[in-house]
Amino acid sequence: MTTSAPRRPRQDAVDNRAGILSAATAAIAHDPQASINTIARSAGLSRRALYGHFADRNALLAEIIDAGAKRFNRIALDVTDANAQVALARLTSLLWQQAAHVQVAASIALDDAHLEATGKALAPLRHAVAAILQRGQNDGTLRTDVDVTTLARLVEEAARAAITRVDASLPEARSLAVRTTLSMAGLSWRETVALLEAHPDILGAPAADGAAPADTAPAAGDAATAGDAATGDTPAAGAKR
Amino acid sequence: MTTSAPRRPRQDAVDNRAGILSAATAAIAHDPQASINTIARSAGLSRRALYGHFADRNALLAEIIDAGAKRFNRIALDVTDANAQVALARLTSLLWQQAAHVQVAASIALDDAHLEATGKALAPLRHAVAAILQRGQNDGTLRTDVDVTTLARLVEEAARAAITRVDASLPEARSLAVRTTLSMAGLSWRETVALLEAHPDILGAPAADGAAPADTAPAAGDAATAGDAATGDTPAAGAKR
DNA sequence: AATAACTTGCACACTTATGTGCAAGTTATT
DNA sequence: AATAACTTGCACATAAGTGTGCAAGTTATT
Known part of the structure; x- marks a missing residue:
């Protein structure tokens, strides 16, 4: 048998x-x-x-949080700029592509019932942010009138607001999100504009592998990135059975 | 009869x-x-x-919104500084005292069911904010890389976050809220610090009537103002019957 | 002291949402 | 073609919240 x-x-x-x-x-x-x-x-x-x-609602939410957190945490690892201002800008720009996931994570994270779980899942991202902010404070490129912990919270809230409360279809949406985060981190608006002009790649393509940093990045790579992100791929199409 | x-x-x-x-x-x-x-x-x-x-839950919520909105709108009228930066700072500082009400208004305003009602009730405050921002953009004291409407939303969100998501019992809480708003409006953190040093009254007493702008304002006025505000006077005490 | 106003507790009807059991049907896989 | 996997619709139990009616009690006001 x-x-x-x-x-x-x-x-x-x-x-x-x-x-x-x-x-x-x-x-x-x-x-x-x-x-x-x-x-x-x-x-x-x-x-x-x-x-x-x-099994139940919680199981579903838990998996959603996990999936979102994994995306975020992977993104955080991709940001390796030495300059804290640039790192923060790039991180925001990349997270902006995950608008729907950011929205969900924020919603669930505010719920007492899942506060602990979300906290754990998002820990790597938060650590990465804290590290960037700390670095910026140390070398004087980011504001020092607020302690890192508080600053981290403020930046997180500002990013969330800019990413989720602004119409993502607007062409300036992404740039807006980035500038918002930098503003919260202490830069003047002119500094944020200058920084983005000096680093056009931040708002452009995610600088794939060893690809050429051409004017407009390969449509393929760009489309692929945007595809599984932003709007959050609503299926609406019927399921098979 | x-x-x-x-x-x-x-x-x-x-x-x-x-x-x-x-x-x-x-x-x-x-x-x-x-x-x-x-x-x-x-x-x-x-x-x-x-x-x-x-009568029902809605009636209760409606009155709460109304009461909060009235406070906000009255405050908005009190802010008459010609300088847009100063006006924005003072407005935030005064609203900070209404933390609980801001929190509630924000919660209810996000609810679809009351979106319209809250929008109407808060209109005067929002107009006041828009006017301040517009003025600042015109004279170049506030950021001009974002249109007024969007800027208003961002500032509102930043203020809400700073007022409601930071422990109000911290001594720097109020100052933090003000600096956050100014940052969102385009100032660098050093500019915000300088502005607050140049205008100590913003974080101090509400500069009553024709009172002397002395170092520390009359304790009476300050206490009275804080009394009906901030923590939101939780009764807990039993009701009479 | 009399009266109207107010509060309480309970019962009740109603709504919305969650989660499960089961029989019957449909579909992917072997 | 046979089988196991999957989906569906229905019934059911449970829970939590809303809003109302009513009788009995308590309290402010006249």
């Missing part, structure tokens, strides 16, 4: 699961109180089916 | 009604989802009694 080898999940089920996560991200970004039913339906599934993929 | 003259409300009832408003402000500032029961109990009343004073 060989224990029957457990067949692996069906492909449509895998897709549906991913669809739920995606739909939930979009739905919660739009309304933190979105019901399970709303989420399931916007993923093209029945409420009942959703419970076949996630 | 003279129609019996309707006796006017009992004093304890008047007090209880005020107590509910006060408790609701505090409760909602702490948790926008606070239940009617929670509010009533924290006002020292039963849930049932609350419905004797307010």
Whole structure:
């Protein structure tokens, strides 16, 4: 009696699961109180089916937070500029691409029930921010009239506001988010403008591998980056079954 | 048959009604989802009694918003500094004293159900802010890299974050809120520090009537102002009946 | 002291949302 | 083609919140 080898999940089920996560991200970004039913339906599934993929609401939220945090933390590792001002600007610019995820993370992070979990998940990003700010304070390139901890919170709030409370479809949206963060970090608006002019790559393409820093970056790479980000890929398309 | 003259409300009832408003402000500032029961109990009343004073949840919220908005709008009128930077700083400083009310207004304003009502109630304050920002842009004392409308939103968000997301008991809290707003308006952190040093009255007493602009303003006025504000006068004391 | 105003507690109806069990149908996989 | 996996719709139990009616008690006001 060989224990029957457990067949692996069906492909449509895998897709549906991913669809739920995606739909939930979009739905919660739009309304933190979105019901399970709303989420399931916007993923093209029945409420009942959703419970076949996630034990309960918390399990779903936990995974969303985790996914978002992983993106953020990976981004944070990518920012290696020695100049604190530049590092902060670039970090904001990259996070801006993850608007929907930032929105969701912010919503859930404000909820007492998930405060601890979100705190843990976002720790690497927060550490990275703190490190950048500390570095900037040490070399005098960032404000020193506020202690690092408080400054970190203010910068985080400013970034969140600029990323999530401004129409992301506006062409200046990204630049605006970056300038907002820098302002909060102590720079004057003229300094932020000058910095962005001196470092056009910050608002441009993410400077892939050894690619040439041409005028306009390869459309492919740019599109790919924007594809899985920004608006948060709402499926709306029906799920398979 | 003279129609019996309707006796006017009992004093304890008047007090209880005020107590509910006060408790609701505090409760909602702490948790926008606070239940009617929670509010009533924290006002020292039963849930049932609350419905004797307010038709429903909306009526209660509407009055809270109105009360807060009136405070804000009155404050806005008090700020008459010609210098836009100074005006913005003073406005923030005065609003900081209304932390609990700012918190509540922000919570309710984010709710779709009350978006319209809050928008109307807060219109005067928002107009005042827009006017200040416009003035600053015209004379070049505030940033001009962002249009007034967007700048107004960013400043509002920054102020809200600084006022409500920072421990108000910290001695630097007020100064921090002011500097945050100025930073968002385009000043460098050194400029904000300089401005506050040049205008110590902004963080001090509200410069009553024609009073002398002495070093430290009359303690009486200061205490009175802080009394009905900041922490949001949580009653906790039982209601009379 | 009489009266009207107010509060309380309880019962009740109603709504919204969560989570589960189950039978019947559909689809991917073998 | 057979089978296991998946989805659906329905019923059901549970929970929490809202808003109202009513009788009984308490308190301010006249």
